[in-house]
Amino acid sequence: MPYPKIELHVHLEGTVRPSTLLEIARRNDVALPANTVEGLADLYRFRDFAHFIEVWVMTTSALRTADDFRQVVVDYAQEAASHGAVYVEGIFSPAEPAVRGVPWEVIFEGYCDGAQEARELHGVEVRLTPDIPRGFPLEAAEATTRYAIEYRERGVVGIGLGGLEAEFPPEPYADAFALAREGGIASVPHAGEIAGIPSIRGALEALGADRIRHGIRAVDDPAMVRELAGRGTVLDVCPISNLRTGAVRSLEEHPLQQLVAAGVRCSLSTDDPAMFDTDLSREYDAATSLGLSPRDFYEAGVAGALCDEQTRETLRRCGEEYEWASADVKADKTEES
Numbered sequence: 001m002p003y004p005k006i007e008l009h010v011h012l013e014g015t016v017r018p019s020t021l022l023e024i025a026r027r028n029d030v031a032l033p034a035n036t037v038e039g040l041a042d043l044y045r046f047r048d049f050a051h052f053i054e055v056w057v058m059t060t061s062a063l064r065t066a067d068d069f070r071q072v073v074v075d076y077a078q079e080a081a082s083h084g085a086v087y088v089e090g091i092f093s094p095a096e097p098a099v100r101g102v103p104w105e106v107i108f109e110g111y112c113d114g115a116q117e118a119r120e121l122h123g124v125e126v127r128l129t130p131d132i133p134r135g136f137p138l139e140a141a142e143a144t145t146r147y148a149i150e151y152r153e154r155g156v157v158g159i160g161l162g163g164l165e166a167e168f169p170p171e172p173y174a175d176a177f178a179l180a181r182e183g184g185i186a187s188v189p190h191a192g193e194i195a196g197i198p199s200i201r202g203a204l205e206a207l208g209a210d211r212i213r214h215g216i217r218a219v220d221d222p223a224m225v226r227e228l229a230g231r232g233t234v235l236d237v238c239p240i241s242n243l244r245t246g247a248v249r250s251l252e253e254h255p256l257q258q259l260v261a262a263g264v265r266c267s268l269s270t271d272d273p274a275m276f277d278t279d280l281s282r283e284y285d286a287a288t289s290l291g292l293s294p295r296d297f298y299e300a301g302v303a304g305a306l307c308d309e310q311t312r313e314t315l316r317r318c319g320e321e322y323e324w325a326s327a328d329v330k331a332d333k334t335e336e337s
Contacts, residue, residue: 002084003327006301009236012090014272015076025062066110073114077124083280087125095140112154127157134163141176149183157306161189170202177207186210192217219255229263234304239286240278241271257290265300295324
């Protein structure tokens with residue numbers, strides 16, 4: 001059995017494997033560039049960031065009904081569970097289908113139904129953190145936040161900010177995040193992946209970030225590293241995603257080891273596993289190949305999770321009861337190989 005894992009940063013639209021996309025597209029009578037699983041798998045093969053966006057648009061354009069959104073969550077919960085996941089915070093971008101005419105209620109109901117079914121079928125606790133896409137009108141940011149608050153009792157726990165970080169700084173979205181805080185919704189923006197320290201500073205100060213997605217460019221400023229460690233801010237780190245997008249040149253040069261050594265809490269996630277050719281086990285293998293401990297990532301996940309305290313205690317107990325020595329042995333073997 002794989003050791004327990006917590007994933008805090010996964011875009012649900014980016015988890016849709018070719019077979020699922022083909023099924024959903026046929027159901028919705030949506031034309032795709034290929035009509036076989038093999039053909040789609042070839043299209044999915046990562047080439048560069050522009051191509052990744054093409055695949056993202058192809059995938060998200062096929063998602064149209066509550067049942068589509070529900071299926072995406074349930075299918076990924078099954079995949080994540082096979083890698084040991086016990087808790088997942090799934091990201092989705094409701095403004096994108098809303099622009100295409102899908103009602104906001106249909107989007108949120110579908111994802112929330114999926115989270116409930118994922119628990120029942122696969123034993124994975126799923127919480128939801130809708131993303132505000134950078135570059136969309138600020139009215140869409142406010143709508144995302146208001147619906148997040150409305151569905152808080154159905155597992156929506158946070159609001160994110162995603163998209164082109166270097167082109168759209170955090171500050172213009174401050175009002176939406178203030179509204180989220182008033183409604184009891186946490187702040188989990190993307191920052192510090194491609195853009196540097198100002199992006200992280202804006203996320204912390206303008207958006208009141210409770211956790212930061214990526215944040216790896218903090219290593220550019222030792223003072224920022226010390227601040228994040230002192231705050232106990234958890235970073236959602238996605239090593240293979242960073243490699244694919246060019247945020248790092250090689251795994252060996254990834255800042256993860258440096259951040260952990262400086263006392264920054266780092267969890268591990270896949271980001272967009274279907275599109276970046278990765279999975280949760282591969283992310284952990286990548287991190288442990290650097291000599292890092294799986295237990296540290298699990299405990300960072302417990303600390304960073306936006307769940308209720310009862311769920312957090314269950315996750316904590318799961319970590320305490322696991323024999324981590326066996327996981328460390330596996331990590332040592334991975335490093336040797």
